[in-house]
Amino acid sequence: MPFSIIVDQSGARFTNESQSYIDFGHDLLERDKEVAALPSWLIMDHRHRQRYLASSLLMNGKGKREQGIVVKAASLDELAAKMSIDPAALRATVERFNGFAKTGVDVDFGRGRTVYDNYYGDPGVKPNPNLGTIEKGPFTAVQIVPGDLGTKGGLLTDEHARVLDEQGAPIDGLYAAGNNTASVMGHTYPGPGSTISPAVIFGYLGARHAAEHSLTAGDTQTSTTSSLETETVLP
Structure with missing residues (x-):
């Protein structure tokens, strides 16, 4: 001001x-x-x-x-x-x-x-x-003085919100979204609330991919696991 x-x-x-x-x-x-x-x-x-x-x-x-x-x-x-x-x-x-x-x-x-x-x-x-x-x-x-608000680090994910391992390959059945993942904006931050939409979007993308994967796999255990993970990643 x-x-x-x-x-x-x-x-x-x-x-x-x-x-x-x-x-x-x-x-x-x-x-x-x-x-x-x-x-x-x-x-x-x-x-x-x-x-x-x-x-x-x-x-x-x-x-x-x-x-x-x-x-x-x-x-x-x-x-x-x-x-x-x-x-x-x-x-x-x-x-x-x-x-x-x-x-x-x-x-x-x-x-x-x-x-x-x-x-x-x-x-x-x-x-x-x-x-x-x-x-x-x-x-x-x-x-x-500076203070902590959030993090620019966290789990690396792909376009389907799948967590990537140290070699950059997706870990089957593991999804993440929100502030526990690496920011899609890198080392910057546009302003208040700008972490909300990436959390919603990647939660949605992860849920979609998990659901499609479980239907394609036709495996009961995979289907059960994906359903649980879908519930946890949604905001």
Whole structure:
């Protein structure tokens, strides 16, 4: 949302803050290889806190403040000191970002350039719904760290949802679908809910193939096994 940025421990921005959280996570981990970025800091000005829901501040705000996870200050220099960031470096970052907010073009990282970004923007903020100057105190900063959501690993399957062995051959009678399988999207993730349709589709494909296989084989034991497996793979 507008009126906010994320900076590393040097006080610099390093990515488009409005992009998919999986892409942001990748950028965060890559940045930490060069400059300390774990944790990074989400910095919000007063308008952001007044207008938008900040889920990270809804629960145990006092505890987070006591632990230094959330800090608040009347000025950016004071905020920087509480984050152990060089005030001059943070001021320079904010001044550059404010220039982008006024022109509507994030020259550094293209924030607000795509429809995906704009979905989480504020259409009332012009000229770019994802950009807003950071200049109204008091200012709030929240630590940002990566977290586990799912997996890009798991069992490899073919187009029939059959599990493949180490040689790439299907294992007869063994099917899998959902988050226990390798993602059909590889190492990326389009956004919330995008694991649901592959689970449904490959559950369906596996059930169809198991049913057809059991009918073709004409074996009672195979038919019984396939039926059980069909029930387990369906979402």
